Amino acid sequence: MPLNNKVKKFRAAKNINQQQLGSLVGASRQTISLIERGDYSPSVILALKIAAVFSATVEDIFSYTEETDNENS
């Protein structure tokens, strides 16, 4: 399920590292890294917490694209 995100971009703009972001949202540095790489899709609660840190909406940070197989069918 391709969930795109701009967490790294927002984090760089706020000048905080993964550990600091993790502390703010109650997640580990590794989880933040997995989210940024697209290897983990956060829960709604975690996504909301991340958005709140950046004073943005969830839709500003995360976007979802349908898989190409579904589009073709």
Place this chain on the structure above:
Amino acid sequence: MKTANDKKIFFKFIIICVASLIAGAAMGFLSSMYDVSLNTAVTFIFDFLVKNSVWLICFNFIFVVLGIFSYVQSKALVKKALADQEEESFEKADEKLQSCLNYTNLITIFSFTAFGLMASGFSTQTFGEDKMLYTAIGLSAFIVILVIATWLQVSAINQTKLIYPEKNGNALDTKFRKQWFDSCDEAEKALIGAAAYKSYITMTYSFIAYFLAVLVLSMTVPVGPLPILIVGSLWLIQSVSYARECKKIQNKSTNKEKKER
């Protein structure tokens, strides 16, 4: 309504059952036909393992050295990661710490197994007059190895807590596993859950394989009913504990929903 795929799966299942029946019959026939050879071979292997169990315990010192080496490397990597705060450094440190912990697990499992083999030699008088000497060497090595493995494990966990400061739990505490799990975030819990489920499936197949192996052996070698009882009871514990935990988690969600209404 059964689909074509369901029918295909059903026929595949029947073929597996028939093939298992044939294989089982063949194994039973061969084991009774070659029971003397199988008995001799198995007895030779058992005797060899028990007689050399002391040296098997000492062999674990190789894993101890590898574990210590891994720990020293991980300590340097953790220091580097905390200094430069680079993602890659953290990944390398994490990997090396995991490697160190894997070694401690291997040390613990092999040491206990080898010690158990040594202890089994007492009832069969395998060591003869050298029993006290073998016991002294084996027990000393076992205790030294376990002390080092415990120290390695505690140290590796303390290093892990440096790169994951949100983690809780003292490795020597009996409640450590629960405290550590409770301090994991959603992604880590999901990872543990997925790995645990895979382990559950692997163990289910392993129990079947071990059960069959012990069944064939017990027909030709006088191992007694204990191995079968151990496999059966472990299999039962795994199934019951899994089902119980699923129900507990499900009931927790249901009770939460009822309270909110």
